[in-house]
Amino acid sequence: MPDNTATQASAQHNIPHAMSAPHRVPKERYYDREFFELEKTRLWPRTWQMACRLQEIPKPNDYVEYEICDQSILVVRQADHGIKAFFNVCPHRATQLAMGAGSFPGGQVTCPFHGWRWNANGTSSFIYGAEGFAPECLRDEDIALRECRVEVWGDAVWINMDANARPLAEQLQPAAGRLEDVAIGNWRVKWWQETILNANWKMAQEAFMEGWHVMRTHPQLTLGAGEASPAGSLRYDTYPNGHCSFEGGSLDTDFHSFDVMLASSQLLADGLDAMAIERDMRVLESVRHKIGPDDTIRAAVAREMRAYNEGAGIPMPAGIEQQSLWWNGMVFLFPNIFYLPMYGNSLAYRIRPYNDDPEWCRFEVWSLTTWPESYPEERAVLRGRFDKDDTDNWPLIPIQDFSNIERQQRGLHVQGYQGHRLAVDWEAGIENMHRELDKRLARA
Amino acid sequence: MPVVTVLPENLAVEVEPGESLAQAAWRQGYHWPTTCWGEMECTVCAATVVAGEHAAEPATAEEEAAIAGRMPHFLRKPGTRLACRLRVLDDGLVVEKPGVRAPQ
Numbered sequence A: 001m002p003d004n005t006a007t008q009a010s011a012q013h014n015i016p017h018a019m020s021a022p023h024r025v026p027k028e029r030y031y032d033r034e035f036f037e038l039e040k041t042r043l044w045p046r047t048w049q050m051a052c053r054l055q056e057i058p059k060p061n062d063y064v065e066y067e068i069c070d071q072s073i074l075v076v077r078q079a080d081h082g083i084k085a086f087f088n089v090c091p092h093r094a095t096q097l098a099m100g101a102g103s104f105p106g107g108q109v110t111c112p113f114h115g116w117r118w119n120a121n122g123t124s125s126f127i128y129g130a131e132g133f134a135p136e137c138l139r140d141e142d143i144a145l146r147e148c149r150v151e152v153w154g155d156a157v158w159i160n161m162d163a164n165a166r167p168l169a170e171q172l173q174p175a176a177g178r179l180e181d182v183a184i185g186n187w188r189v190k191w192w193q194e195t196i197l198n199a200n201w202k203m204a205q206e207a208f209m210e211g212w213h214v215m216r217t218h219p220q221l222t223l224g225a226g227e228a229s230p231a232g233s234l235r236y237d238t239y240p241n242g243h244c245s246f247e248g249g250s251l252d253t254d255f256h257s258f259d260v261m262l263a264s265s266q267l268l269a270d271g272l273d274a275m276a277i278e279r280d281m282r283v284l285e286s287v288r289h290k291i292g293p294d295d296t297i298r299a300a301v302a303r304e305m306r307a308y309n310e311g312a313g314i315p316m317p318a319g320i321e322q323q324s325l326w327w328n329g330m331v332f333l334f335p336n337i338f339y340l341p342m343y344g345n346s347l348a349y350r351i352r353p354y355n356d357d358p359e360w361c362r363f364e365v366w367s368l369t370t371w372p373e374s375y376p377e378e379r380a381v382l383r384g385r386f387d388k389d390d391t392d393n394w395p396l397i398p399i400q401d402f403s404n405i406e407r408q409q410r411g412l413h414v415q416g417y418q419g420h421r422l423a424v425d426w427e428a429g430i431e432n433m434h435r436e437l438d439k440r441l442a443r444a
Numbered sequence B: 001m002p003v004v005t006v007l008p009e010n011l012a013v014e015v016e017p018g019e020s021l022a023q024a025a026w027r028q029g030y031h032w033p034t035t036c037w038g039e040m041e042c043t044v045c046a047a048t049v050v051a052g053e054h055a056a057e058p059a060t061a062e063e064e065a066a067i068a069g070r071m072p073h074f075l076r077k078p079g080t081r082l083a084c085r086l087r088v089l090d091d092g093l094v095v096e097k098p099g100v101r102a103p104q
């Protein structure tokens, strides 16, 4: 059934190319300029979004610039280790104050044009040439940097440009709880890099909301099963607020065989360096001779992982192996963040429009893992921006995904294409995201 | 933690590993002249090494390019370093920088 709120609201506020027919997505939502502009006025400026990971700004005065469409926000670590975010513009003549990531030595944010300065907390510290201005142009409240809302969740900083926004927890529920159950707060950056794709941001992210493209897109992961591998091997859920998830295994179901489990984990370790990493492979290999007569393979894996983590000082909350997401799965947080947890690790994605163009996006990938507690907090830095087909810098699995995404974007424009038709069983998360988007676009 | 002597005031500035001399000074409340605050744009932070050069990390190509390209040449001397890029390995470095003032 179509979602009544969205259809009514879209009638009232006349969203172009609104979702209407069930299981169908109008193609214009991925390239139409008017639709994109509506996202720029009604989605991004009023929605909580992950601006950076805490690890990007470990020390006082460290900053990161968060860009979304034509907006730019500076996230700055404070002397008391708290966090503030500011709209990144000089109140004098609009110069952008800082770019990329770095730190403000001496805790001074300086404008590169006429040298006005602010403390890292946004208060004005120096107005060069103040004597040449009319006093009403230099009122403290106008000259201080304008703050943007900030909250911290999941070891990351989230911002909202809307001063009246509801709390972050409201937007993230109920999906956030699923990630808290697998200890998202313990994950730290192993590597992080990005690519630019010639595709709408939604087109790109929808490629990760279902797992049944594995058969054709990532054939190596079916370990030779080919078309015989079942399309419906995962459980899919949609949630209020636009989130969705899928998951595969649980402690009550077992792997088909030890060798298949080991081979598929090895493919992740080699082909992705995420979800399963080298450290896990050593533990998994050791399980072969430790499966007792009354054991399932999963029970033995969980036991050995726990023993290894305890020895290494790697936190592993009690009972976490009862969570099917600990074994593998995906949680999408509306509007644009993904986590794919496995064994105390996770792959993560963030997808944003790029260059103010509906047909381009910036796609970031993190490999996250749980470090030993004693591990030093190193500043996380982007390894680089690499071409989508750069085999020296991208593992096989993302290269396979990226190649389809740009082909889809081109396909949208081919005559006779009628718009997406979604699988009820496996692609409801995509529809759910679009319907949440329409709700937000309909709000005046 | 290495200590740098700053003339002519004869100030002893402690510098943490990984931190530049100017950054260390600002963090501890010294006044160290600058207008760009560590962006390698103003060269106003420049100091002259007068002794103990072995205790300083050598200048990077970037720092040398900034001195050559942005600093008026009548201000440049042998031993000129940008304090916002000057990292210290050991005790014994002595630099001259008029205008540096101790924390009040």
Ligand code: FES
Pocket: A090, A091, A092, A093, A094, A095, A111, A112, A113, A114, A115, A116
């Ligand atoms: S534009 Fe920033 S000080 Fe003039």
Ligand code: FES
Pocket: B022, B034, B035, B036, B037, B038, B039, B040, B041, B042, B043, B044, B045, B046, B082, B083, B084, B085
């Ligand atoms: S502080 Fe400006 S160049 Fe060093």
Ligand SMILES: [Fe+2]
Pocket: A207, A213, A217, A218, A397, A401
């Ligand atoms: Fe994929």
